[in-house]
Amino acid sequence: MSFVRLAGISKSYGSGKHQTPVLEGVNLEVARGEFVAIVGYSGAGKTTLMSIIAGLIKPDSGEVAVDGKAVRGPSPERGMVFQNYSLLPWLTVYGNIRLAVDEVHTSWSDAKKHEHVNRYIAMVNLAHASDRRPSELSGGMRQRVAVARALAMDPEILLLDEPLSALDALTRSVLRGEIERIWLENKKTVIMVTNDVDEGILLADRIIPLTAPPRATLGAAIEISLERPRDAKALNHDEHFKHLRNQVIDSLVKSAAASRRKKSRLVPDGQPVLELGT
Amino acid sequence: MNKRFESMIATLTLPLLGIGVVLVLWATASFTFADNLPHPGKTWEQSKLYILAPFEKRGELDQGILRFTWYSLLRVAKGYSLALALGVPIGLMLGMSKLFSKSFDPIIQVLRPVSPLAWLPLGLVLFQKPEPAGIFSIAMCAMWPTVLNTALGVRSVPQDYLNVARVLQLSKLRTLTKVIIPAALPYMFTGFRLSLGIAWLVIVAAEMLTGAPGVGGFLWQEYNSLIYEHIILCIITIGVVGFVLDRLMSLVERRFKVAAA
Numbered sequence: 001m002s003f004v005r006l007a008g009i010s011k012s013y014g015s016g017k018h019q020t021p022v023l024e025g026v027n028l029e030v031a032r033g034e035f036v037a038i039v040g041y042s043g044a045g046k047t048t049l050m051s052i053i054a055g056l057i058k059p060d061s062g063e064v065a066v067d068g069k070a071v072r073g074p075s076p077e078r079g080m081v082f083q084n085y086s087l088l089p090w091l092t093v094y095g096n097i098r099l100a101v102d103e104v105h106t107s108w109s110d111a112k113k114h115e116h117v118n119r120y121i122a123m124v125n126l127a128h129a130s131d132r133r134p135s136e137l138s139g140g141m142r143q144r145v146a147v148a149r150a151l152a153m154d155p156e157i158l159l160l161d162e163p164l165s166a167l168d169a170l171t172r173s174v175l176r177g178e179i180e181r182i183w184l185e186n187k188k189t190v191i192m193v194t195n196d197v198d199e200g201i202l203l204a205d206r207i208i209p210l211t212a213p214p215r216a217t218l219g220a221a222i223e224i225s226l227e228r229p230r231d232a233k234a235l236n237h238d239e240h241f242k243h244l245r246n247q248v249i250d251s252l253v254k255s256a257a258a259s260r261r262k263k264s265r266l267v268p269d270g271q272p273v274l275e276l277g278t
Numbered sequence: 279m280n281k282r283f284e285s286m287i288a289t290l291t292l293p294l295l296g297i298g299v300v301l302v303l304w305a306t307a308s309f310t311f312a313d314n315l316p317h318p319g320k321t322w323e324q325s326k327l328y329i330l331a332p333f334e335k336r337g338e339l340d341q342g343i344l345r346f347t348w349y350s351l352l353r354v355a356k357g358y359s360l361a362l363a364l365g366v367p368i369g370l371m372l373g374m375s376k377l378f379s380k381s382f383d384p385i386i387q388v389l390r391p392v393s394p395l396a397w398l399p400l401g402l403v404l405f406q407k408p409e410p411a412g413i414f415s416i417a418m419c420a421m422w423p424t425v426l427n428t429a430l431g432v433r434s435v436p437q438d439y440l441n442v443a444r445v446l447q448l449s450k451l452r453t454l455t456k457v458i459i460p461a462a463l464p465y466m467f468t469g470f471r472l473s474l475g476i477a478w479l480v481i482v483a484a485e486m487l488t489g490a491p492g493v494g495g496f497l498w499q500e501y502n503s504l505i506y507e508h509i510i511l512c513i514i515t516i517g518v519v520g521f522v523l524d525r526l527m528s529l530v531e532r533r534f535k536v537a538a539a
Contacts, residue, residue: 056441074444086438090460099456103446153446 002029003189004053004157009062011048022048024215026062028208035183035190037200038218039248040210041256046193047083049210050161053191054080066157076104079155083162085146087134093121094130097149104153120152123182140171144178151182160192164199173232176202180229197248201241202230207248211255219251316507324507339491339499343515350481350492351519353409357416358477362470365421369428369469370454373462379429390422394480398487408488416480423472431465432458467534471527478520493519 009026012019022045030036040046051057053064055074064071066078074080087096097117105113121130124144134142143163150158163179164172180203183190193210194200200207201224209219224244226235235241301318308317316324325343327334332344371378372386397418401411435458443453459466485494493512500508 054445056444074441074447076446078445080441080445082438082441084438086442088439088442088457088460090463100446103448103452 003032003034003067004028004030004191005065006053007063007065009049009052009059009064011045011052011057011059021215022213023052023059023217025217028218030189030191032189033187035203035205036192037204037207038191038193038210039197039200039207039252040193040195040216041212041252042195044210044213044216046195046210047161050080050159050191050193053157054078054159056080076100076153077156078159079150079153079157080159081143081146081150081161081163083165085134085142085166087142087145087149089134092131092133093126093137093145094118096134096145097121097152100149100153117152120148123151123185124148124178138171139167140175143167143175147179147182151186151188155188157189157191160190162194163192165195172199176232177229179203184228197245197252198232201226201244201248202232202235207244209248209251209255212252212259214259219255222247222251314506316510321507321510324505325511328508328511339496341491341496343493343496343511346491346493346496347515347519349490350485350494353412353484353490353492354416354474354477354481357413357480358420358474360413360417361421361473361477362424364417365424365469365473366428366466368421369425369466370432370458372425372429373432374454374458386422386425389418392418394419394483395487398484408490412481412484412488412490415484416477419480420473420477423476424466424469427465427469427472428462431462431469434465435461463534464531467527467531471524471531474523474527475520478516478523482516 006026006028009023010021011023012021014020026049028036038046038049048057052059053071055064055071055078071078088099091099094117097120098113101108101113101117105116108116118127118130121127124147126141126144126148129137129141134145137145143166147163160179164175167175176199183203192200192203197207204224207222207224209222210216211219222244226238226241226244304315305317305319308315328341328343332342333348334342335345368382368386372382373379394415397415398411401414401418402408405411405414439457439461440453443457448456481492482494482497484490485492486498489495489498493515497509497512497516500506500512
């Protein structure tokens with residue numbers, strides 16, 4: 001039985017004449033411990049889909065179930081890393097993570113909480129910046145704090161909403177490596193949405209294209225059986241990797257062509273991965 | 279280096295020049311058409327005693343100017359505290375509850391422009407004593423900027439922060455103390471600063487009407503005793519104190535803005 005199950009999820013915004021259907025008939029099954037990447041166009045409804053899984057917004061129809069139980073609202077069991085990090089600016093790195101730990105592990109002693117927070121700060125290599133506020137951190141560091149905060153809640157599922165999209169290319173590849181390493185250590189179930197095909201291929205066990213808007217839905221899944229840890233530099237010349245990339249991009253382009261809207265669309269980022277040993 | 283020195287001279291001398299121009303205009307007016315307006319020299323002559331022995335107490339309404347200022351500040355502190363104690367919770371509720379906002383926003387818009395001179399008699403009716411009546415009118419006039427800015431601050435809390443609170447399943451109270459209030463603080467401090475300005479404006483009116491010892495009370499008494507020099511002394515004192523209060527509050531406000539940025 002699948003661990004996370006989305007059945008017939010539909011969502012539109014607005015009402016009456018101005019109603020815009022965003023998602024229609026989204027079905028998804030994710031196994032425990034699996035890393036699934038959903039790749040789609042900007043504006044296709046990726047963040048909407050993530051918010052529905054997180055329980056932050058309710059779908060118009062359909063149901064999300066985790067471990068057989070229907071999702072009724074947000075919960076620390078589904079740790080969300082928001083697209084824009086959502087760190088509280090008046091708290092330090094430590095304070096942001098501590099707040100989450102305080103709320104989730106209420107029965108723990110102060111010493112245990114303290115140690116737990118510091119462990120996750122160390123995991124994302126930010127021990128030196130523990131007392132800084134978000135405004136004193138670079139984008140990549142903020143992103144790491146957000147990941148550490150989500151992980152420190154010890155969630156059953158980690159939801160990553162375009163976790164790397166706001167970063168420069170160099171930081172991206174470094175953080176991508178860190179996300180893979182952390183996932184290999186923890187083996188949490190991860191659902192990630194992204195508009196970067198390569199990022200999806202490099203991180204996920206399975207890539208699922210989200211078709212072009214409006215009325216986006218999930219296309220056929222593509223299994224990624226590349227060995228881990230995955231080396232972006234080596235894979236860039238790998239025939240199998242290139243084949244997978246073309247497969248995902250083809251699927252997205254076809255869905256765009258099928259979409260009735262005639263507006264021209266940008267193909268998701270299909271650039272070769274940066275030639276960096278990370 | 280030379281440029282910096284020049285700009286330093288300018289920041290020091292230009293305000294003095296401005297003061298000089300106003301003094302000349304004042305003197306000209308008093309020597310020409312405004313016969314009853316005491317000229318600057320005479321004002322200084324008559325006020326010297328109050329300025330040079332600022333804390334001297336010679337009688338109930340004959341005290342050093344800083345002693346009067348102190349009385350007024352104490353009264354303002356009481357009224358201002360009451361204004362914040364009322365204004366912050368009202369502002370929080372306005373910001374958080376649509377129902378509360380829809381119910382009370384019209385009343386607030388109507389009460390907001392009411393002058394302190396109108397509240398004071400009502401305070402006298404309610405409390406039967408001038409002192410609480412004055413504090414009541416300060417609070418009634420000064421709380422609105424705090425109410426409105428607190429409400430604005432709460433409404434401007436980014437949805438992202440609230441989503442964090444929801445994912446963490448923070449209770450309503452914890453969401454308020456851990457997320458909403460810290461996020462709204464910079465707005466709230468803008469409200470606090472504006473409220474303090476109003477509280478200081480109102481004190482003069484309140485003291486004039488109640489005759490309580492303080493800068494405003496002194497001003498009104500000296501008008502009745504025809505010592506016009508002291509009216510000017512009071513006006514200058516009120517202005518300087520108001521300016522200093524505003525500077526102090528904006529220092530505090532800036533600290534919070536930096537902390538929250």
